[in-house]
Amino acid sequence: xxxxxxxxxYYPADSAIHKLDPRVKLFATLLYIVALFCFKGIxxxxxxxxxxxxxxxxxxxxxxxxxKGLKSIVILVLFTSLFNLLFTPGDVVLWKYGVFQISDTGxxxxxxxxxxxIYLILGTSLMTLTTTPNQLTDGxxxxxxxxxxxxxxxxxIAMMMxxxxxxxxxxxxxxxxxxxxxxxxxxxxxxxxxxxxAKNMIPLLIPLFVSAFRRADDLAMAMExxxxxxxxxxxxxxxxxxxxxxxxxxxxxxxxxxMVIVARIFVPFPQ
Amino acid sequence: MSIILDKINYCYSPDTAYQIQALxxxxxxxxxxxxxxxxxxxxxxxxTLIQHLNGLLKATSGHIYVNGQDIYDEDYDMRDLRNHxxxxxxxxxxxxxxxxxxxxxxxxxxxxxxxxxxxxxRAYEALRSVKFPEDLYYQPPFDLSGGQKRRVxxxxxxxxxxxxxxxxxxxxxxxxxxxxxxxxxxxxMHKELGITVILVSHSMEDVAKYVDRIIVxxxxxxxxxxxxxxxxxxxxxLEEVGLAAPQxxxxxxxxxxxxxxxxxxxTTVEEAAESIVKALK
Numbered sequence: 001x002x003x004x005x006x007x008x009x010y011y012p013a014d015s016a017i018h019k020l021d022p023r024v025k026l027f028a029t030l031l032y033i034v035a036l037f038c039f040k041g042i043x044x045x046x047x048x049x050x051x052x053x054x055x056x057x058x059x060x061x062x063x064x065x066x067x068k069g070l071k072s073i074v075i076l077v078l079f080t081s082l083f084n085l086l087f088t089p090g091d092v093v094l095w096k097y098g099v100f101q102i103s104d105t106g107x108x109x110x111x112x113x114x115x116x117x118i119y120l121i122l123g124t125s126l127m128t129l130t131t132t133p134n135q136l137t138d139g140x141x142x143x144x145x146x147x148x149x150x151x152x153x154x155x156x157i158a159m160m161m162x163x164x165x166x167x168x169x170x171x172x173x174x175x176x177x178x179x180x181x182x183x184x185x186x187x188x189x190x191x192x193x194x195x196x197x198a199k200n201m202i203p204l205l206i207p208l209f210v211s212a213f214r215r216a217d218d219l220a221m222a223m224e225x226x227x228x229x230x231x232x233x234x235x236x237x238x239x240x241x242x243x244x245x246x247x248x249x250x251x252x253x254x255x256x257x258x259m260v261i262v263a264r265i266f267v268p269f270p271q
Numbered sequence: 272m273s274i275i276l277d278k279i280n281y282c283y284s285p286d287t288a289y290q291i292q293a294l295x296x297x298x299x300x301x302x303x304x305x306x307x308x309x310x311x312x313x314x315x316x317x318x319t320l321i322q323h324l325n326g327l328l329k330a331t332s333g334h335i336y337v338n339g340q341d342i343y344d345e346d347y348d349m350r351d352l353r354n355h356x357x358x359x360x361x362x363x364x365x366x367x368x369x370x371x372x373x374x375x376x377x378x379x380x381x382x383x384x385x386x387x388x389x390x391x392x393r394a395y396e397a398l399r400s401v402k403f404p405e406d407l408y409y410q411p412p413f414d415l416s417g418g419q420k421r422r423v424x425x426x427x428x429x430x431x432x433x434x435x436x437x438x439x440x441x442x443x444x445x446x447x448x449x450x451x452x453x454x455x456x457x458x459x460m461h462k463e464l465g466i467t468v469i470l471v472s473h474s475m476e477d478v479a480k481y482v483d484r485i486i487v488x489x490x491x492x493x494x495x496x497x498x499x500x501x502x503x504x505x506x507x508x509l510e511e512v513g514l515a516a517p518q519x520x521x522x523x524x525x526x527x528x529x530x531x532x533x534x535x536x537x538t539t540v541e542e543a544a545e546s547i548v549k550a551l552k
Contacts (some may be wrong), residue, residue, distance in 0.1 A: 174365075180327045181366040184358040185427060186350060186382030203378065205367035210413060 011129040015060040018130045021246045022139025028253045029127045034120055035260040036190070043263040051256050052123060061129050069125045070118065077117050084110040133165035140242055141231075155231025162253070171212065178207045272338055272355060272434040272467065274301040274324060281319055285452065293319040295491040298335070301435075306461050308478035308499075309471045311488030312513040317471050318361075320488065321437050324469070325356040354383055356432030361422035361440045367412040372423045375412055379390035379431040390430075397430035398423075400464075401456060418449035422456075429460070435467040436460070440549070442477060454481060479503070479538045481516045487514065502537040519543045526550075 012018075017025075032051075039048060056063060088110075090103025128136070141158035148154050179189065182203045189200055281294040293316045301307065301324075311317040322328040323335060326342055326349045335342050342352055352396065360366065369375035376394040385393070398408060401422040402481070407415070412423055421441060438457065442450040458481045461468045472478050478485060478499075484503045487495040489512045495502045503509075506516035519537055526533045526547070534546040 103444060177360065177362075178365045181358075181360045182320065182378075184325060184353055184360070185366065185379040185431065186353060187378075188350070188382070203366075203368045207365055211364060 009129065010132050011061045011065060013060040013130075015058060015130070016245065017055065017059040017126075019245065020130075020249055021240055022131050022135040023240065024242075024246045024249045024253075025127050025131055026136075026139050026143060028132050029124055031257050032123045032252050033120065033219050035071055035257055036116055036123070038264065040264045040268040044260050047256070047259050048119065049265055052119060055126060056122070059126060059130050061126070066122060066129070068123060071116065073121055077114055080117060081114045083230075084113050104208055117230065134162055137162035137165070138236070138240060143182075155234075158252040159231075167212075167215070168242040170215075171208070173206055174211060175204065178204055272303060274356075274435070275299070275336040276323070277334045277336065279320075279323060279330045279335065281316075281323065281328060282331045285331065293491055294330070295324075297491075297493060299486070299493065299496070301467065303467060304465055306458075306469050306481065306483045307467075307469045308482035308485045309469060309488060310473060310475060310485060310514060311476060312473060316491040317488045318439055319491075321358065321439060321469065321471055323436060324435070325353050325358050325360075354431055355433055356435045356437065357428040357431055358437045358443060359425050359428050359439065361443055363417075363420040366424055366427060366516040367420060370411060371409045372403070372412050372415070373408045375423060376430050378425045379427055383431060393430045393432065394426070397426040400429060400460065401426045417444055418446075418453065421445070421453060425453075425456075430495075433466065435469065437469045437471070439471045440473070441470070442472065442474070450477065457481070473514070475503075475515055476517050477508075499538045501539060504535075 021138030085106050086100045088106035092104040093101050095102040137158045144154050187203055276297050276299040279297040283291040283293055309317045348433050367375050377390050380390040380393045403422045443455050485499050503516045503520045506520050523535050531550050533550045537543040537546050
């Protein structure tokens with residue numbers, strides 16, 4: 001039940017994408033998102049689609065596993081496309097009722113927005129599926145280390161992020177156990193109206209909070225006992241270094257981005 | 272209340288990279304009033320197994336019959352099953368949430384839909400039967416010691432008057448004195464209330480002294496199932512799977528190999544002492 005959340009979960013596999021440096025993947029994701037929101041015309045869409053499918057294929061993550069992650073955003077996608085469809089004014093109005101209207105621009109906007117959102121989730125979850133949280137925060141810390149110069153505590157932020165990410169599965173598992181313990185005592189988490197449901201959550205939330213605070217306390221103590229005192233002078237067990245594959249990946253990314261831009265300039269239709 | 276497990280299989284996260292076959296073709300019959308110990312190494316499937324007995328986990332394949340009724344039938348009332356099969360989890364912290372210990376024990380019977388008076392009576396009886404100190408009844412459960420927390424947790428399930436009581440490692444994290452107290456308490460409840468008790472543990476020592484039947488789990492299958500004496504005959508095989516027979520068993524085998532005619536079936540210190548005295552006479 002609660003374990004079915006796949007969005008952002010790491011999927012272990014032995015693939016070229018898994019082996020890439022996290023910095024490459026972060027940058028690639030950024031470039032991909034920019035490309036996704038500035039492409040125009042069918043040519044750009046085809047390039048992005050092929051690129052995304054190629055990357056998924058290369059990552060060896062089963063496609064069904066990725067699609068499962070999409071389930072959680074179905075409502076968001078439905079809402080945005082519906083709003084785009086009904087409220088966008090355009091040159092050719094096909095249907096009108098009060099404030100609602102369907103126009104040609106509305107239809108294109110709705111279709112584009114749906115595609116963009118789905119691709120956005122697929123692309124970003126490809127990154128989280130192929131990168132462990134630790135790698136991810138390492139990559140972030142290193143990529144953003146220039147901010148240290150203007151006194152942004154990059155290390156502290158990265159550490160907080162990695163701890164938060166690390167504890168998500170633990171807390172999910174704990175929630176599962178608490179739920180079972182209370183269900184064994186006849187608790188009901190499924191039935192009743194909204195207020196009753198909220199009330200029924202109390203036996204779940206209190207033990208969860210108590211244990212989260214205790215865990216935080218224990219962790220802080222354990223870190224202090226091992227002389228943790230922030231980022232300065234701290235070395236890494238696996239320092240990030242670029243390899244040839246990473247260079248190639250950068251090259252591919254720039255080529256991909258250039259192609260999308262070229263497609264935007266020369267084949268900007270339809271829309 | 273008899274429970275029959277027929278070819279139970281259970282698989283965690285099927286069809287993903289995290290797939291684990293936790294139970295393989297488990298067949299078991301649990302009769303009224305038995306006192307059973309389920310023993311196994313970490314990850315042997317013992318916790319998974321017991322969660323099937325009150326329907327918290329649904330088997331990937333196989334059937335469970337409680338009093339002759341298949342609990343996976345569409346119209347079977349799972350909540351009713353949980354009223355009869357009580358389960359105390361390993362960590363009491365996972366279930367204590369109320370402002371006072373007494374209120375926390377009331378949670379179970381309240382969910383059974385009983386009126387306030389009966390609920391309080393049951394909670395009072397349950398706390399009494401676990402010998403919980405009376406001056407702590409109206410204190411918050413979060414400040415208690417590990418042993419006392421466990422008592423409240425057990426009382427919280429007892430107050431529902433289950434016919435089968437399952438305890439998942441009730442002695443984990445307790446000191447030897449606390450461990451003996453809790454185990455004595457459980458043995459007493461079995462005797463006085465006449466309920467079926469299933470005790471999950473990884474310590475043979477704990478279990479040998481109390482239970483009538485031991486089920487040894489290994490890698491998701493039942494390895495041995497029988498009275499303690501029988502099971503401990505296989506002490507060498509038990510060792511191979513990371514378990515150990517009670518120390519007494521080793522001592523008796525050692526004495527026998529030195530030529531002393533002692534009883535190899537002794538499982539408790541008292542029995543062993545008696546047998547040694549007899550052999551020396």
